[in-house]
Amino acid sequence: MNFFDALNIHLAWKQRLREYVEGEGAERLDPAIVGNHHCCELGRWIAEESEARKDSPEFAAMCEQHAAFHRCAGLVVEHMQAGDVSTARDLLLTDYAVLSARVVKAITKLNRALESEAVAA
Numbered sequence: 864m865n866f867f868d869a870l871n872i873h874l875a876w877k878q879r880l881r882e883y884v885e886g887e888g889a890e891r892l893d894p895a896i897v898g899n900h901h902c903c904e905l906g907r908w909i910a911e912e913s914e915a916r917k918d919s920p921e922f923a924a925m926c927e928q929h930a931a932f933h934r935c936a937g938l939v940v941e942h943m944q945a946g947d948v949s950t951a952r953d954l955l956l957t958d959y960a961v962l963s964a965r966v967v968k969a970i971t972k973l974n975r976a977l978e979s980e981a982v983a984a
Contacts, residue, residue: 866974869905870967876903877963880936884943884955894944898937900930905970921976925969932962 880897882888900906909926916922935958942951 866970869908869970872904873963873966873970876936880939880959881955884939884948884951892940892943894937894940897940898933900933903933905929906933919973919976921969921973925966925973928962928965928969932959932966935959935962 879888879890880892883890883892896902901910906929909922909929912922913926935954939951939954939959942948942954
């Protein structure tokens with residue numbers, strides 16, 4: 864996987880959810896899909912690579928952060944659908960923002976680790 868693309872996809876999703884919360888689009892999101900970390904491109908790559916990378920602490924950390932990010936995104940959508948825009952917005956600006964930054968950091972660390980492996984090989 865191209866990690867630059869993974870970061871761009873992640874950032875585009877972050878913008879998409881922000882627009883959803885702010886009512887800037889007519890998109891209808893399903894919290895079960897949004898909250899499922901296996902439903903995005905990065906999640907599918909994680910599933911494909913999980914056996915080969917099971918001993919990598921960077922991979923494990925990235926998986927954990929990615930799953931937490933999706934759980935929080937699903938909660939944001941749930942609150943929106945329940946009409947609780949205030950809580951959805953608060954989550955988006957706090958927990959979701961923190962988890963998003965952690966995913967970016969984890970992807971970057973994993974990319975560095977994989978580059979180091981490639982150089983050492």
